[in-house]
Amino acid sequence: MAGSTHVETAVVVPPAVLRFDPRTRLLLEAPIAPTLLRLATPNVLVMFVQASVGLIETYFVARLGTDALAGVALVFPVLMLMQMMSAGAMGGGISSAVARALGAGRRADADALALHALAIAGGFGLVFTLAVLGGGRWLYAAMGGQGPSLTAALTYSNIAFSGAILIWVFNSLANVIRGTGNMAIPAAVTSVGAAALIPLSPCLIFGWGPLPRLGVAGGAVAVVIYYAVGSLVLAGYLWMGRSVVRLSFGGVRFRWPLFRDILKVGAVAALITVQTNLTIAIATGFAGRFGPAAIAGYGTGARLEYLLVPLVFGLGGPLVAMVGTNIGAGQRGRALRTAWIGAAIAAGLTELIGLGAALAPHVWLSLFDTDPAMLDAGSRYLHTVGPLYGLFGLGMALYFASQGAGRLLWPLLANLTRLIIAAVGGWLALRWSGELSHVFIALSAALAAFGLINAGAVATGAWFGPLRWPRTPPALSTETRAEHD
Numbered sequence: 342m343a344g345s346t347h348v349e350t351a352v353v354v355p356p357a358v359l360r361f362d363p364r365t366r367l368l369l370e371a372p373i374a375p376t377l378l379r380l381a382t383p384n385v386l387v388m389f390v391q392a393s394v395g396l397i398e399t400y401f402v403a404r405l406g407t408d409a410l411a412g413v414a415l416v417f418p419v420l421m422l423m424q425m426m427s428a429g430a431m432g433g434g435i436s437s438a439v440a441r442a443l444g445a446g447r448r449a450d451a452d453a454l455a456l457h458a459l460a461i462a463g464g465f466g467l468v469f470t471l472a473v474l475g476g477g478r479w480l481y482a483a484m485g486g487q488g489p490s491l492t493a494a495l496t497y498s499n500i501a502f503s504g505a506i507l508i509w510v511f512n513s514l515a516n517v518i519r520g521t522g523n524m525a526i527p528a529a530v531t532s533v534g535a536a537a538l539i540p541l542s543p544c545l546i547f548g549w550g551p552l553p554r555l556g557v558a559g560g561a562v563a564v565v566i567y568y569a570v571g572s573l574v575l576a577g578y579l580w581m582g583r584s585v586v587r588l589s590f591g592g593v594r595f596r597w598p599l600f601r602d603i604l605k606v607g608a609v610a611a612l613i614t615v616q617t618n619l620t621i622a623i624a625t626g627f628a629g630r631f632g633p634a635a636i637a638g639y640g641t642g643a644r645l646e647y648l649l650v651p652l653v654f655g656l657g658g659p660l661v662a663m664v665g666t667n668i669g670a671g672q673r674g675r676a677l678r679t680a681w682i683g684a685a686i687a688a689g690l691t692e693l694i695g696l697g698a699a700l701a702p703h704v705w706l707s708l709f710d711t712d713p714a715m716l717d718a719g720s721r722y723l724h725t726v727g728p729l730y731g732l733f734g735l736g737m738a739l740y741f742a743s744q745g746a747g748r749l750l751w752p753l754l755a756n757l758t759r760l761i762i763a764a765v766g767g768w769l770a771l772r773w774s775g776e777l778s779h780v781f782i783a784l785s786a787a788l789a790a791f792g793l794i795n796a797g798a799v800a801t802g803a804w805f806g807p808l809r810w811p812r813t814p815p816a817l818s819t820e821t822r823a824e825h826d
Contacts, residue, residue, distance in 0.1 A: 364522045364585055365443050368666040373679050377659050378686075380524050385655030387528035390535045396644065396708075398560045401543045403709045405493075409557050410709065411633040412493025414640030415481045418625060420501060421650075422618035423469050427509045429654050430614040431461060432516035433744035434607020436661040439520025439586060440745065441602070444669020450599060455517045455579055455588040457599045461607070462513035466506030473502040484622060485629020485636055497561045504565035511568045514575035514588075519658045521585035522666070530574050538567045609749040613740065616756040620763045620787065621646075627767045627780045628718065635777060638718025641709050645698055645723065646733070652694075653687045653734050657741030664745030673805050680742035680799060687738035688731045688792075695730025698723045718777060725781040732792030739795040743804070751798035755791050762787035 367376060403410045435458045442451040473480075481494040515527035542563040548554025555562060579588035621643060628639035660683045667676040698705055702723040706716050740752040766783025770776065 365666060368440075368522050368663050369444070369670055369672065369675075373663075373675065374682050377656070377663060377679065377683055380522065380659035380662070381656045381683075381686075383528035384519075384524040384658045385652060387531045388652060388655040390532050396648075397539055398542050398563075399641075399644070399709055401546050402557055402560055405546070405557060407633060407637055407712055407715070408489035409493045411490040411637045411640070412481075412486065412495075412557060413497055413560075414637055415484050415486045415490065415494040415625070416498045416501070417640060417644070418484075418618050418621045419473060419477075419480065419498070421621075422614060423502075423505060423508060424512070425617065425650060426611045426614045427462070427465065428512040428516070429650070429657065429741070430610035431465065431603070431607035432512050432519075433610050433657070433661050433741060434603045434605070435461075435513055435516040436520035436658065437606045437665045437744050437747060438599070438602040439517055440522075440662045440665030441669035441747070443521065443585065444666035450602075451520075451586045452589065453596070454520075454599055454603065455514075455586055456590065457595065457603060458513045458517055459510065459588075460595065461600070461603060462509035463506055466509035469505040469509075470502050473498060473505070477502075484626050485633075490633050490636075493557045496556070496558050500558055500561035501564055504568060507565060507568040507572055511572045511575065514572065514579060516658075517579065517586055517588075518575070518584055520662055520665070522659075522662045523584065524658055526578055526584070527575070530571050530578075534567050534571045537570075538563055541566065606744050606747050606749060609753055610740075610744055613749070613753050613756045616753075616760045620760045620784075623760075623764050624767060624780065624784055627771060628777065630771065631718065631777055632714070634712050634714035635718040637709075637712070638706070638715040638720075639722055639777075641706055641715070642702070642719035642722035642726075645694070645705055646726070646730070649691050649694065649730060649734060650737065652690060653737040653741070656683050656687050656738055657744075659683070660738065660741045661745040664742050665747075668746055676746060677799075677804065680739060680746075683742060684735050684738040684796070688735040691734025691737075692728075692731025695727040695733075697727075698730075699727030702727075721778045722781050722784075725778065726785045726788060729785050729788050729792075732789050734792075736792035736795040739799050743795075743799070746804050748804045751803045752795055755794035755798070758794060759787040759791040762790055 399410070399413060402413050435454070439451050439454050442448075442454060477495055477498045478491070481491055481498070486494050515530070518526050542560050544550060544552045545555050545559030545563050546557070547559075576588060578584060579586065624643070625636060625640060628635045660679065663679045664676045667673070667679065702720040703716060705723070706719040736752075736755060740749075740755075743749050743752050763784050766786060767780040770779035770783055773779075
C-alpha cells in the first residue's frame with residue numbers, strides 16, 4: 342500500500358507543480374497558517390474599509406432623522422443580499438473555478454473563466470435591477486416600512502439598484518483576481534475608492550460645496566459612482582496582462598463547462614445567501630411590529646453582524662483560493678488543514694467582537710442614533726445574539742472553504758436550518774409572548790445551529806469522507822512529502 346501511494350503521488354503531483362506560476366506554487370507549498378494570514382491581511386483590511394464606508398454613510402443618513410435611518414435599514418438587507426451574492430456567493434464560485442483550473446494546470450481555461458464571469462455578472466445584475474425596481478415598494482412595505490420611512494427606502498433603493506450591474510461586475514472581476522491568490526490588487530482598488538467615497542457621500546447628501554443637496558439619494562449616487570470607476574480599474578488590470586489570469590474578448594468562445602464550473606458552486610452559494618438575507622428580512626419584519634424605532638434599533642444592531650461577513654470574507658477569499666488550488670492539484674489533506682486553520686481564526690475574531698458588543702452595546706448603537714426606543718431594541722439584540730457570533734464566524738469560514746472544495750450541500754442545509762429556526766421561532770415568540778427579546782433568542786439559536794452544523798459536517802467527512810491523515814513513508818521524495826503536508 343505504501344509503495345502504491347508513493348508511485349501515484351510521484352507521478353501526478355511533481356510534473357504539475359513544475360508548470361505552476363510562482364503565486365500558485367505558494368498556495369500549494371508554503372506553510373499554511375503564515376500564508377493564509379499574509380493573504381488575508383490586505384483582504385481583511387479592505388473588507389473593513391468597505392464596511393466602514395457603509396457605516397459612515399449610515400452615520401450621515403442618520404443626521405437626516407429616524408425615518409431616513411429606518412428607510413436605509415429597510416433597503417440594507419436587500420442591498421447586502423446583492424453584495425453577498427456577487428462578492429461572496431457567485432464571486433466565491435468564480436474564485437473557486439479559477440483556483441481549481443490553475444491548480445490543475447489549465448491556464449487557458451482560467452483565462453477564459455474571466456470572460457464567463459463577466460457574462461454571469463451582467464445577467465444577474467440585470468435581474469436584480471428589474472426585480473427591485475419593480476417590487477421594491479411591496480417588499481419594503483411588507484418589512485414594516487410606511488410613510489416617510491418607506492419613501493426614503495424607495496428613494497435610496499431605486500438609485501442603488503439602477504447600478505446593480507456595476508456592483509456585480511466589480512465584485513466578479515475582483516474575485517477573478519482573488520482566485521489567482523492575489524488579494525492585494527482588489528484591496529488596493531477598494532481602499533482607494535473608499536477614500537474617495539467617504540467625502541463624496543456626505544457632499545451629495547448635504548449639498549456641500551458646488552454639489553447639489555440630494556438627501557438620502559446622495560448616498561446611493563456616491564455608491565454607484567464608486568463601483569463604476571472601480572470596475573474600469575479592475576478590468577484594465579486584467580486586460581493589460583498583469584495578472585496570472587488575463588481578460589481577453591478575442592478568440593474566446595463561451596463554453597457551458599466553464600459556466601458550469603462557476604455555477605455549480607456559485608448558484609448553490611447564491612441560494613445560501615438568499616436564505617441568509619431572507620432570515621434578516623424576516624427578523625426585520627418581526628421588529629417592524631414594534632414600530633420604526635425598533636426597526637432602526639434591530640437594523641443597526643444587525644449591521645454589526647453584517648460587518649462580520651466582510652471580516653470573515655477577508656479570510657474567505659484566501660480560503661477559497663488555497664482550498665481550491667490544493668484540491669485541483671490533488672492535495673486533499675492540505676486543503677482540509679487550511680479550512681480548519683481559517684475557521685479557528687475566524688471563530689476567535691468574531692467571538693471577540695460579539696462579546697464586546699454584548700458587554701457595551703451602546704458604544705456601537707449610539708454612533709447612529711440616540712433615540713431611547715432604538716437603543717433599547719438594539720441593545721436587547723446585541724445582548725442576546727452577540728455572545729454567539731463566534732459560531733457564526735466558524736460556520737462562515739467553513740462555508741467559504743467549502744466553496745473552494747466545491748462541496749456546498751451541508752452549508753446549504755445549515756443555512757436552511759438557520760432560516761427555519763429564525764422564522765418559526767420568531768413567529769412563535771411573537772404569538773406566545775409578544776416580546777421582541779424572545780424573537781432575538783430564536784435568532785441566536787438559529788445562528789448557533791448554522792455554525793455547529795457546518796463544523797460537524799466537515800469534521801465527519803462531508804468533503805471526501807472521514808478524514809484520515811496519511812502517514813509519510815520514509816522513502817518519499819521532498820516533492821511527495823510537500824504534497825502530503
